[in-house]
Amino acid sequence: MAGTLIYAEVQKGEIKKGSFEVTSKAKELGGDVAVCLIGKGVEGLASQLAKYGADKVYVVDGPEYENYVTEAYVQAFKQVADTVSPAVILASATAQGKDLVPAVAARLGVGAISDCVDLKKEGDKVVAKRPVYAGKAYAMVEAVADPQVIAVRPNSFAVKEVAGAGAVEKAAVSLDASKIKAVVKSIEVAQTDEPDQTEAEIIVSGGRGMKGPENFKMLEDLAKLFGPTATTGASRAAVDAGWREHSYQVGQTGKTVSPNLYIACGISGAIQHLAGMGTSKVIVAINKDAEAPIFQKADYGVVDDLFNVVPALISEIQKVKG
Amino acid sequence: MNTVVCIKQVPDTETLIKVQGAGIVTEGIKWVMNPYDEFAVEEALRQKEKMKAGSVAIVSLGPDRGIEAIRTGLAMGADTAVHVNDAAYYDKADPYATAAALAAAIKGLQYDAIFMGKQAIDDDAAQVPAMLAEMLGIPAITMVVKFEVAADKSTATVTREIEGGQAVVEVPLPAVFSAQKGLNEPRYASLPGIMKAKKKPVDVKTAADLGASEGPKTVVKEMTLPPARQAGKVIAGDDAAAKAKELARILHEEVKIV
Numbered sequence: 001m002a003g004t005l006i007y008a009e010v011q012k013g014e015i016k017k018g019s020f021e022v023t024s025k026a027k028e029l030g031g032d033v034a035v036c037l038i039g040k041g042v043e044g045l046a047s048q049l050a051k052y053g054a055d056k057v058y059v060v061d062g063p064e065y066e067n068y069v070t071e072a073y074v075q076a077f078k079q080v081a082d083t084v085s086p087a088v089i090l091a092s093a094t095a096q097g098k099d100l101v102p103a104v105a106a107r108l109g110v111g112a113i114s115d116c117v118d119l120k121k122e123g124d125k126v127v128a129k130r131p132v133y134a135g136k137a138y139a140m141v142e143a144v145a146d147p148q149v150i151a152v153r154p155n156s157f158a159v160k161e162v163a164g165a166g167a168v169e170k171a172a173v174s175l176d177a178s179k180i181k182a183v184v185k186s187i188e189v190a191q192t193d194e195p196d197q198t199e200a201e202i203i204v205s206g207g208r209g210m211k212g213p214e215n216f217k218m219l220e221d222l223a224k225l226f227g228p229t230a231t232t233g234a235s236r237a238a239v240d241a242g243w244r245e246h247s248y249q250v251g252q253t254g255k256t257v258s259p260n261l262y263i264a265c266g267i268s269g270a271i272q273h274l275a276g277m278g279t280s281k282v283i284v285a286i287n288k289d290a291e292a293p294i295f296q297k298a299d300y301g302v303v304d305d306l307f308n309v310v311p312a313l314i315s316e317i318q319k320v321k322g
Numbered sequence: 323m324n325t326v327v328c329i330k331q332v333p334d335t336e337t338l339i340k341v342q343g344a345g346i347v348t349e350g351i352k353w354v355m356n357p358y359d360e361f362a363v364e365e366a367l368r369q370k371e372k373m374k375a376g377s378v379a380i381v382s383l384g385p386d387r388g389i390e391a392i393r394t395g396l397a398m399g400a401d402t403a404v405h406v407n408d409a410a411y412y413d414k415a416d417p418y419a420t421a422a423a424l425a426a427a428i429k430g431l432q433y434d435a436i437f438m439g440k441q442a443i444d445d446d447a448a449q450v451p452a453m454l455a456e457m458l459g460i461p462a463i464t465m466v467v468k469f470e471v472a473a474d475k476s477t478a479t480v481t482r483e484i485e486g487g488q489a490v491v492e493v494p495l496p497a498v499f500s501a502q503k504g505l506n507e508p509r510y511a512s513l514p515g516i517m518k519a520k521k522k523p524v525d526v527k528t529a530a531d532l533g534a535s536e537g538p539k540t541v542v543k544e545m546t547l548p549p550a551r552q553a554g555k556v557i558a559g560d561d562a563a564a565k566a567k568e569l570a571r572i573l574h575e576e577v578k579i580v
Binding site: 112 | 483
């Protein structure tokens with residue numbers, strides 16, 4: 001096959017882990033692995049991609065790429081794709097990836113496969129496994145023509161370092177400014193180091209049993225103990241009550257997540273919520289209602305009042321950590 | 323302001339999904355308007371009300387049953403609808419083919435803005451807004467949580483959700499906007515609204531009528547259910563403190579996360 005082209009995403013001056021994950025996976029699938037890295041002042045990051053399997057990194061670097069604007073990034077990526085003519089295009093299905101991928105596919109006149117959790121090669125085709133109905137089922141999907149454009153959910157693949165250094169090349173790209181119509185007026189990003197729920201390895205989540213917004217502080221405290229890959233989440237009940245922003249919501253009308261550890265506090269486990277977090281590797285449920293459906297999915301259940309359990313858990317973990 | 327709202331009918335979020343070959347068992351499913359599309363309909367209605375002029379047209383691809391979701395949109399207050407009623411096309415349609423059919427239906431309409439949900443909660447692809455925009459040659463702004471339009475309708479200033487925050491984007495109209503939860507609080511259809519909706523015009527077309535013939539670009543080979551999760555271990559202990567201590571030990575020694 002003619003190889004893979006990857007879109008590498010930069011946030012806060014660093015390449016996203018999901019971009020390394022798809023690079024490692026592309027190497028494993030076989031064929032040449034090219035990466036397109038777009039941004040302002042990103043050239044110095046290119047060599048990192050070689051470590052995870054990139055044979056060649058095309059760098060599109062310039063002040064016009066400081067803020068992500070769909071059209072500018074689509075134009076730049078398409079020009080690199082035209083040069084590479086890959087059989088497969090991969091990107092991490094981050095917030096930005098989800099915006100870019102379908103636009104790129106449509107510009108190339110092909111389809112796209114969103115938010116995949118596994119890829120396997122069958123002949124010239126990559127068959128992608130993706131959750132549908134928020135994880136209530138999986139679809140095995142393949143593209144009818146090349147390039148096969150696929151977005152991969154973060155945390156789906158391990159990053160693997162490989163020997164050998166990839167070449168870095170500045171890509172010659174010219175933008176048609178007349179087509180770039182949207183203008184970013186301002187960006188407001190919360191000053192937090194917490195990862196997005198879809199990318200977090202550990203999520204401490206709260207539901208109706210949290211009783212009010214002020215009590216989420218203890219979930220934040222617990223999450224912090226797990227380090228920088230941990231964050232907090234919420235059930236729809238907690239979000240609809242106005243206790244948490246919608247960006248925290250896990251479930252069918254929120255985010256679908258699959259962290260290594262999901263701790264559900266005061267969450268009964270409605271079908272929509274279970275769909276959204278059912279693929280978590282380890283699930284812990286803390287709820288005083290022994291009949292709560294969440295316990296049917298939990299690897300470890302604590303049937304007790306979360307207002308006693310969570311503070312005790314915080315101090316026990318502090319002890320373990322010394 | 324004239325707007326088009328693209329909607330899809332999907333299984334209610336309570337639905338327990340059963341798979342069959344490359345699809346799902348549709349028997350016994352309660353069908354509803356995609357929840358994110360409700361935000362889209364609501365926003366279109368609010369813009370029309372604010373401007374005190376214009377119209378809201380629903381456009382939907384779906385089989386016969388899709389008319390129920392369309393009537394819901396009309397009952398909320400939309401004025402007209404195009405129902406691309408084509409079960410054969412719909413059954414095979416991927417996001418690309420869906421966008422192609424919607425684009426073909428929209429080409430004959432007058433619009434300043436196109437609204438739709440950020441994704442349908444059935445296939446969860448979140449591709450149609452960007453693909454539709456590409457096919458119509460206009461910009462797409464996804465994940466919109468706030469929408470304001472200039473008095474002369476030349477531009478919209480929108481707030482969109484990005485990773486860890488929000489971005490404010492200005493874009494000339496027409497453009498496609500995909501609605502994220504938080505954009506507004508959708509209204510319920512009133513009883514008079516439901517009565518009126520029955521008399522509102524619905525233009526029924528097939529994909530072939532509209533010249534949409536390119537077909538899907540991706541194919542679902544098989545559907546499977548996730549492996550059943552077994553209920554695990556209930557942690558024993560005399561009180562909450564003892565249970566917490568045991569849980570901390572498990573997280574440290576068995577899960578190896580602490």
